[in-house]
Amino acid sequence: MSERITLTDLLEDLENAGQGNELSIAEVLETIGERGYAPITLILSILAALPTGAVPGIPTVCGISIALISIQMVFGKRYPWLPDKLKRMSIQRQRYSRVADKIKPWTQRLDRLVKPRLETLVGPVAIRLIGLFFVALAACMPPLEILPFAAAAPAGAIAFISLGLAGRDGLWVILGFIPAGVGAWLIFTMLPG
Template identity: 45%
Template sequence: MPANEPSLGLTDILVKLADEPDGDELSLVSVVETMQGRGFGPLLLAPTLMVLLPTGAIPGIPTLSALLIVLVAGQLVLGKRTPWVPGRLRQASFEREKFRAAVARVRPWTERIDRLLKPRLRALTVWPFNRIGAALCLLLAAAMVPLELVPFAAAVPALIIALYALALAAHDGVMALFSLAGMLAAGAAAVHLWL
């Protein structure tokens, strides 16, 4: 992540996604194009928001979002600077008006979250630490696919990934530590359930 990259708040990211791309449909490729150049934090956050907002109830959205998270986090782990999205995923979309309505409903809450975020302990949000977090995001994204079978269950790993993505977007190392602790706790809980 470049040192001169600006920090972004959750509300900024939501408004950009809701208003900037043209057309009646919000596609995953438009999400990538809107967030490109703004760092991996917003790119990682965008698909988690699709799961956490009411759009997450649309069948297939959690799985598509998980695939995009894997693509973005995987490329961050590999040290890529520019994200790449395959053709089939680029075509996935849903109604922009539904997304805009959801953004309007949650905006008072996102503005409160933004007040908690601030650039601090920035070193924890850049290489090599961001690769560790991205690797853990890969595991949580993989868990989202089977969890789609249980209504809104995919929102749990999506929320943890969203917190980490926010930390990257805002260069907030304290939030990064908090979200990494959440990832490790979720991983330990999953191992306990499987054993």
């Protein structure tokens, strides 16, 4: 994860990935290749946080995938692995392209804001701790799917932190913990008793 990765480059790489009418999780993994875990968790969390997350099943598939990938982060596995059943899950390529085209102006702005800083927060030990945090957030996504766009909250936190990991920017990691903390506070205040 030493190479800095931009969000716009990832979106474009995925737009050109594979063939056919569907963009599968397997194609996402193949396109990202050895660039590490951050690009994969970033793309999966964005799919769950944006309007594509309104498609039934997308937040659940993304959440399970992020959890499995994050467990591997915790144990320091070099490259991510997912079961074949999850790798076959897909989204319509045309739908992905429409969303990607709409958000590219925003990702280009974000790319200018992400730069290497506070690198202790994106170091090897921090990455393993972040992996644990991702597992917890990803586990929240499937049950939240029953409420429209509710899974976008944990997915958004994962996206911010993944953006920080991909860009070697600890400030974005901190920014990701803020919405996660607010969401956790809201959940605990709503619990009975």
